[in-house]
Amino acid sequence: MKKYVIIGNGTAAVGCIEGIRTLDKDGKITVISAENHHIYSRPLISYYLEGKTDLQKMKYRGDGFYKDNGCNVIYGKTAVSIDPEKKTVTLDDGEKVDYDELCVAAGSRPFVPPFEGLETVTQKFGFMTLDDALSLEKALTNNSRVLIVGAGLIGLKCAEGIAERVKEITVCDLAGRVLSSILDDDCAPVVQRRLEDNGIKFLLSDSVVKFDGDKAYMKSGKTVEFDILVLAVGVRANSELVKQAGGEVNRGVIINEKSGTSIKNVYAAGDCAEGCDFLLGSNRVLAILPNAYMQGRAAGVNMAGGDAVYDNAMPMNSIGFFGLHIMTAGCYDGEMTEEKTEAGIKRFFEKDGYLRGFMIIGPTDRAGIYTSLIRNKTPLSEIDADFTKKVASSSIFSSEIRRKKFGGVV
């Protein structure tokens, strides 16, 4: 009977467990969970603070998940080293766990730049884990003035989540626009306005030079007074375990399309891993939930002796703020076409006859049809040339393609 060990208890771990169980119903699975929680949906922590979900509903899999899948979960312990020769993982209390197949799904941690005076701030939080959200929740009052450093996905979802519960929120970012990793200079201000309409203040192209207790001195010369500080600057992959074990690591643990690392019988998946972005043809950390699941799943199947390949990973995000929905996918190279209507903006990026990426703010209905054009590398010559001007619909395809899609088993 095979011994499987998974370091981490997030989405990638679930993918891995479910992947293993497609082939091996009996092997022993041990999950090492640093967090003392049943598997929960990490991106839901802002929805939790907003009151749109609760601790029970935000469980990513039901209460019986580990039992049904024959998993032994070690809670509250961290893996500190991997010995690929002896095939053991050592935990922080010295316990050794043997493995035949190992998956490192250790996630990421907040990156905190060395701010001067950060130690003088008494109430400071990250916003990555459920425990972060629960401790932030304890600190919040109706009179709180909150400073969020970072106007990315994490910082802004945090802002939305707590907007109704605090007096004031200021978000600052070194970048000149919000969501700078997924939106361009024209689309970002639309989202920023929606957040501003809901009372959130921004200090963009600005950064904290120094903290002094409850004051932040900004590069622009401004001063922000706050009671609560949230640091959402960025994240770093937890790749050290694999690196120390001699595995290849760049910004994340380097994996191939089977989620295998450079070490035999060691796989990696999720936010700690760096796999191939099939649009760029090069490796990058794609810290998004679907990617974590699919890398984890491929790892699990392969660990169980199967042959799974996940070779069409690309960036994509669906995120909303105060009822305004944003969807982005792919990369933004090539020629841009824009469709602006009352409903919002769509921007498409085409290159060499293929759709490479898109950005939509507002009219997101059936946008997965666009995503599939990118993912399947559908030659745009095969579809309605005016597709960008229409609402997303399978009417852009030929009758023959539609017959396959809607008349067959898919």
Added chain:
Amino acid sequence: MKRVYVNEEWCLGCHLCEYNCAFANSGLSDMAYALKDKKIFPRIHVEGDDKITFAVSCRHCEDPICVKSCIAGAISKKDGVVKIDREKCVGCLTCILVCPYGALAPGENGTMQKCELCLDNTCGAPACVKGCPNRAIVYEERSEAE
């Protein structure tokens, strides 16, 4: 397993499937009371242009990407049917971003709805198919693309 399949050349674009769907999932016994003067949120949608129309609902894929992508773990597949737990859904729309068929849409409260083949409502089999006047959608077993 049986799924809903589309014969687009027979679709009249009458939208009756949408109304039958909304009614079947309303939990009410009177159609007029359930739908009259209300904005409906069906789980099947007639798409198309001036040349062709066709009704789109969930394909219940063999390997559904929505299940793997849902950030809330709200979508699952059991006995061949892809289902959504609307209590868990937070309305992030990631499933819309990944579904290549455009088969999901939000319901009245912003959480997602999808076709579950009427297996859990009083209809017991797809109401859209039952009410289609021209057999433009059928509920049957098919083994491969036909």
